[in-house]
Structure formats: C-alpha cells, structure tokens
Amino acid sequence: MSQLAQGAPDLVIVDLTMADWDYEALFRAVEAAGHTATVLGFTTHVLARRTQPLHSRCARVVTKETLTRELAQILSHGIAA
Numbered sequence: 001m002s003q004l005a006q007g008a009p010d011l012v013i014v015d016l017t018m019a020d021w022d023y024e025a026l027f028r029a030v031e032a033a034g035h036t037a038t039v040l041g042f043t044t045h046v047l048a049r050r051t052q053p054l055h056s057r058c059a060r061v062v063t064k065e066t067l068t069r070e071l072a073q074i075l076s077h078g079i080a081a
Helices: 002-006 023-032 048-055 064-077
Strands: 011-015 038-043 060-063
Touching: 011 023, 011 064, 038 048, 038 064, 048 060, 060 064
Parallel strands: 011 038, 038 060
Antiparallel strands: none
C-alpha cells in the first residue's frame, strides 16, 4: 500500500481471497493516492460468495482462471469485460 503513495499505477490487481488482508485499508489507499487507478480483483469460484462484498470496489472481478488466461490481454488493452 505504501507503493500507491509513491507512484500512480494505472492498474492495481488484488487477490480477494486473502482472509487476513485489510481490504478496506487497501481501497482507502488507492482512493487517497489521488489518482484513478483501475482495480482488478480476482477470486475463485468457491470463494466468490465470500468475496462478493468487495466486488463493488473493483472495476472488474474475475476468477483466477480468467486472470491467468486473459492477463496478457488485460495488460495490453485494459480490463474491459
């Protein structure tokens, strides 16, 4: 999160399956950094229901499989669904 204050990333990729991660602090850091970084969240099919409350904080949420399959495209052209 300290890296957000030092730079202005265009894309922040967030693993939404980390049970002990402070997501509120992460999303506040993205917002407080004063730029409009796009947040791409990823989860698993199994944990999709548990991670649902975080989905609205992301521009897009995909499964790990989709992220693996589409990462090159996402990095080249953005996160469009």
